[in-house]
Amino acid sequence: MHEPRSSCYLGAVRNSFLIAVLACAAPFGIIDAQVDTTRPLARPVGVDTSIPKRAALAITEALSINVLVNRVDAWALGADWARASLKSWGRNIRLGWEWDEDGFRTNMFGHPYHGGLYFNAGRSNGLSYWESAPISFLGSWTWEYLGENYRPSLNDFFMTSFGGIALGEMVHRLAATVRDNTAHGGKRTWRELATMPLDPVGGLNRLMRGDWRRLGPNPPEHDPGAFVLRVHLGARFAKGFVIDGLARLPVGVVDLVYGDPFLRPYRAPFDAFNVRAIVSGGSGFNVLRATGRLYGKDMNDRSRRTRHQFAINQRYDYVSNPAQSIGGQSVEFGIYSRWSIGRGDFGIRTSVFGDVILMGAIDAPNTGLGERVYDFGPGAGGRFQLALERRGLRFLTLFLQGEYIHAVSGASADHGVLFGGWELNVPIVRGLGLAIHATNFNRVSHYSDPAANPRTDRRYFPELRILAVWTKFGFSPAQ
Amino acid sequence: MSLAAGSAAQEAPKPAKRQRPHRTGLWAEIAAGPGFMRVARSDNDRVITAPVEGGFLRLGGVISDNVLLSWESAGFNDETFGFGGGDTTVAAEMAFVGVTVLWYPGRTGWFLKGAVGLAQGTFTVPAAAQADTVEGTGIGMSFGGGWDFAISRKYAFTINAAAFVTAIGDLVLPSGRVDDVIGTMYQVSLSFTFR
Numbered sequence: 001m002h003e004p005r006s007s008c009y010l011g012a013v014r015n016s017f018l019i020a021v022l023a024c025a026a027p028f029g030i031i032d033a034q035v036d037t038t039r040p041l042a043r044p045v046g047v048d049t050s051i052p053k054r055a056a057l058a059i060t061e062a063l064s065i066n067v068l069v070n071r072v073d074a075w076a077l078g079a080d081w082a083r084a085s086l087k088s089w090g091r092n093i094r095l096g097w098e099w100d101e102d103g104f105r106t107n108m109f110g111h112p113y114h115g116g117l118y119f120n121a122g123r124s125n126g127l128s129y130w131e132s133a134p135i136s137f138l139g140s141w142t143w144e145y146l147g148e149n150y151r152p153s154l155n156d157f158f159m160t161s162f163g164g165i166a167l168g169e170m171v172h173r174l175a176a177t178v179r180d181n182t183a184h185g186g187k188r189t190w191r192e193l194a195t196m197p198l199d200p201v202g203g204l205n206r207l208m209r210g211d212w213r214r215l216g217p218n219p220p221e222h223d224p225g226a227f228v229l230r231v232h233l234g235a236r237f238a239k240g241f242v243i244d245g246l247a248r249l250p251v252g253v254v255d256l257v258y259g260d261p262f263l264r265p266y267r268a269p270f271d272a273f274n275v276r277a278i279v280s281g282g283s284g285f286n287v288l289r290a291t292g293r294l295y296g297k298d299m300n301d302r303s304r305r306t307r308h309q310f311a312i313n314q315r316y317d318y319v320s321n322p323a324q325s326i327g328g329q330s331v332e333f334g335i336y337s338r339w340s341i342g343r344g345d346f347g348i349r350t351s352v353f354g355d356v357i358l359m360g361a362i363d364a365p366n367t368g369l370g371e372r373v374y375d376f377g378p379g380a381g382g383r384f385q386l387a388l389e390r391r392g393l394r395f396l397t398l399f400l401q402g403e404y405i406h407a408v409s410g411a412s413a414d415h416g417v418l419f420g421g422w423e424l425n426v427p428i429v430r431g432l433g434l435a436i437h438a439t440n441f442n443r444v445s446h447y448s449d450p451a452a453n454p455r456t457d458r459r460y461f462p463e464l465r466i467l468a469v470w471t472k473f474g475f476s477p478a479q
Numbered sequence: 480m481s482l483a484a485g486s487a488a489q490e491a492p493k494p495a496k497r498q499r500p501h502r503t504g505l506w507a508e509i510a511a512g513p514g515f516m517r518v519a520r521s522d523n524d525r526v527i528t529a530p531v532e533g534g535f536l537r538l539g540g541v542i543s544d545n546v547l548l549s550w551e552s553a554g555f556n557d558e559t560f561g562f563g564g565g566d567t568t569v570a571a572e573m574a575f576v577g578v579t580v581l582w583y584p585g586r587t588g589w590f591l592k593g594a595v596g597l598a599q600g601t602f603t604v605p606a607a608a609q610a611d612t613v614e615g616t617g618i619g620m621s622f623g624g625g626w627d628f629a630i631s632r633k634y635a636f637t638i639n640a641a642a643f644v645t646a647i648g649d650l651v652l653p654s655g656r657v658d659d660v661i662g663t664m665y666q667v668s669l670s671f672t673f674r
Binding site: 094095096097098099130137141151154158358359377406407409410412 | 517519521524526546582591593595597615616617618620622644646647648649651659661663
């Protein structure tokens with residue numbers, strides 16, 4: 001009854017996503033993000049006002065993505081699940097939502113990436129973040145009911161819609177920093193091509209509108225005000241990746257900070273976000289965590305040496321390696337603070353946030369029916385972070401995060417996770433340096449089913465990473 | 480000629496900004512109406528449908544001319560529910576609490592809504608000695624649309640049509656385990672809105 005669905009259509013896109021993230025790390029992308037201090041303040045941030053709003057076209061494109069993906073899977077790849085018909089539509093509408101049995105990567109990364117395509121159909125047609133969000137829901141809903149001959153999956157709907165909004169806005173802004181409407185010639189074309197894996201819908205819309213060649217001002221998203229890009233390469237030493245042993249694996253870590261909550265007043269969702277991606281031997285692409293500011297309000301005067309800001313963030317988490325799988329879509333509420341040290345360039349930053357997990361997923365050995373080995377459920381938690389930094393560039397970071405997930409699909413269980421550690425970055429010469437990351441992932445799961453063995457399962461996974469790091473950053477005074 | 484036209488255009492009084500036809504400031508909406516509930520489970524394809532009565536309360540504010548944000552609490556009740564064929568002895572209650580976004584695409588009273596939050600399902604099963612109550616808590620979401628019909632500057636009647644999805648997990652009933660329960664309530668309601 002619960003066969004895993006094919007994820008072939010997602011395979012290519014998810015692999016290309018990682019390549020694209022790394023491609024953008026090259027001198028070609030973020031590094032050239034220009035800080036434009038001449039742009040008038042009155043221009044709304046977050047919407048490219050040079051593009052007229054085309055809501056109908058955005059909706060048409062989102063639905064066309066579904067038709068295209070469905071037909072490629074049905075005709076080219078021979079996927080049974082894609083053979084949707086009036087009969088399957090009627091059955092899906094009659095039976096309604098269920099939980100699916102797909103793999104963790106498909107559900108927690110592939111579907112959010114797919115949702116980002118819908119979302120960016122809106123963003124690339126002149127709609128704002130909030131105006132594009134319903135398109136993500138519409139695309140996901142129509143796919144679940146009409147694009148597959150399986151019953152619509154509630155977890156897919158959540159992950160595609162909310163995850164699509166988070167990843168979609170992030171890649172939309174990332175692509176905007178790479179594209180340059182003032183450039184011409186081959187350099188311009190290469191920039192446009194480089195963003196295609198990240199934001200294919202936006203890239204195609206630009207191509208059709210002739211924006212790959214047209215000269216003009218850059219959209220507001222091109223200028224994040226401040227950015228930090230760190231690319232780490234080294235080794236990870238992790239317990240629990242292999243049974244009762246210590247795994248030694250090569251690892252690559254990419255950190256990107258786009259914007260700075262204290263540099264400019266809040267003007268649009270995701271005007272400040274950070275993202276971390278990890279690729280590792282043994283598990284490939286295994287971490288993607290992103291947090292974007294949905295709303296921010298200064299709590300004291302912007303000229304003060306000590307600053308506090310209330311913020312609401314949207315968070316996307318995906319962690320999947322041989323030892324642990326956890327992810328979800330969350331909204332967090334809390335306070336960013338910065339205490340200046342000395343002349344003010346150096347400072348201590350803290351983040352204190354509580355969060356609501358709209359839908360989370362965590363691996364669970366006692367998961368109930370079907371082939372799935374992880375649970376779905378809502379939850380809540382909090383995190384604390386303290387960092388020593390200079391102009392947004394962090395040298396020492398201490399962090400602690402706790403989350404609780406109540407399973408509503410899978411095992412009857414409650415899961416608790418505590419994740420903490422420290423990260424040290426030591427600059428040596430010309431952007432090169434060394435980094436050490438030490439983390440510990442603790443979890444406890446309590447199963448309410450008396451037949452579960454064990455009823456309470458406790459595990460911990462310490463990890464050490466020793467890395468060479470290359471850093472590029474930019475910073476401009478507040479506008 | 481063109482100068483005169485330009486001058487006239489400059490001197491023409493700006494049209495007064497029309498009052499937003501829907502809600503302003505702090506607003507509240509209370510609704511009731513009939514619907515039906517559909518309960519699905521993961522361990523088989525059988526779907527149970529039953530009529531329900533329900534209502535909701537929304538308290539909200541305004542984010543922009545077109546977007547409103549509110550807290551919403553909804554409840555649905557059916558005293559003649561049953562998980563087994565022909566069984567009508569179970570009292571089922573489904574509840575939803577969450578954050579709702581109302582989007583008014585134009586300047587009419589027509590809106591779309593989306594909500595996400597927590598859900599709870601309570602099923603009271605009569606037993607020989609005493610009733611056995613089983614509860615599940617989980618994820619809720621809601622989608623729908625409606626229309627504000629203004630009856631004065633401060634009050635309106637609102638017609639809503641919405642679906643509430645409540646995923647409440649496993650239920651352990653005296654008759655056995657029901658796996659991964661998802662209840663969906665479809666409701667048409669009439670509201671009184673203080674706007």
